[in-house]
Amino acid sequence: MRGLISSYYLFAFDRPFIADVLRAELPQIRFLLEGSGRIAYGGEDFVAMPFASLAGPSVMAIRFEARGPFRLLGVGLLPAGWSALIGESADRMTDRLTDLEGLAPAGVRRAFLQMHEARSERQLIAAADAFFLLLSMNALPPPLWFTRTTDAWLSDNPNPDVNALIAELGMSARQVERLMLRHYGSRPKLLARKYRTLQAAVRLGLNPNSGWQAAAGGAFYDQSHFIRDFKLFVGMTPGQFVAKGSPWLTRLTIAKRTGSAAMPKITRVS
Template sequence: MVELRYHIPRTDLRDYVRAYYYYSTDIPSSEPLCAELGNIRVLLRGGGMLQLPGGEIERGMSAFLLGPTLGSYNMLVEPNTQVFGIGIRPKGWNALFGVGADELSDRAVDLTAFGGGILRSTIDQIRNARNLAEMSAAADCFFIDLLTKRIKRISQRYPAALADWLLNPNDLALDDLISAMDVSRRQTDRLAKLYFGASPKYLQRKYRALRSADRIRSGETQWMNAAGADYYDQSHFIKEFKTFIGVTPKQFISNQAPLISQIQQTRQRSMFQIPLASF
């Protein structure tokens, strides 16, 4: 049986931390996962490995920071595995860790490198917690401490116009983004990589596919309606969808990516709703 539960962070962290979650499975599992924002994973029990978009295999880290993934990837877990996870918003990269998202795109790194003794103590608290609420409270305290120490050193202004453009259901053109940003194309490219891990053109492809998956999860089964107006033809849509979601649209409709579907269903049942394409 697979269990997946979510918990929201405290109010003053929600610009930086998306959500906390608890995942457990009593059976071995190999699952495709869609391209996503970065997150932290703390192994509570069991083990597994990740096959990242570039083909690199990561295994053996008990607590790690996974950067934004720029394509679908695979998660393989052993039976009786339990994980506490933390979704990091684009605004959280520099604020919490002092790194650009592009430095960690498609990479998993040892989490303790970013927090020293305080972080190791927090990880111990998470592992000794009795439930998700207690794990989340320990993480809240750690992140508030990080922000208090770092907030005055954060000089880069968050590109809200870029975030709005990525989530716009009408899929705006790149020239519209440049106009909304009111900075040069080169500066826009730099900000996109710093906060979101890739160039605007690449992010446009990623978020088109994620929005299509959201439409299918909402009940849309006609490929043209799920795709929107921004693909050359059906074969182009299928290729892009598989690149970023990990399965074809037909496979996704028939629930051949069950963990992605369960993630979306659990989010929708929770006290907050977070589509795949959101921050």
């Protein structure tokens, strides 16, 4: 499953309420084990999270609110994983949240109950493993020849060039766009904008005093262009992102101290 799933993560807190902004993401499967939560894409209305949800790929920042005590197991789906395990064209689910039980009714409720009853992280992960192994029994063969090339194009370049991807794949622009919509949920130019902005956000967070030009890395026309895309994909201005006490800056500072900070890769943008 390592080529289909980016990571498992457990998010828990005991506070009565929290609100946050999530950057544009890979698709997510989430099991809400305790508490309640809701999300909103961009300026849209909030949608309540069911006990098991599927969030399609996002091309805008997401507002998140939750009431605790709260506990959630989340799973990031890679593009190959979306194609194999979900099968639905990704562009139909972009910036949308849906009930996972409608897609895999046989295993979802059982997996949720096993996770809810788990008394250790080991048991929790075992329940998640069992669910995804069950889901994989009906998996479709993913187009790895396409996703591996596209993943490398997105993660290895500070400013991904669509024409370079088209040339490397040896296909027409229309063919590449059709495949990108199906497996990544958006057109190549928008996807390139998303990844270069997320990479710029990491550079800015790791070196907040270096200025926007250093963070932009020559991938943006001017400061207004940088701010506009930053607000779209990160959910705030660069100034808000690096303001004193900003949770984003705090997270990146901790990651830098522990040596775990890195440019966003397709396997970790989740």
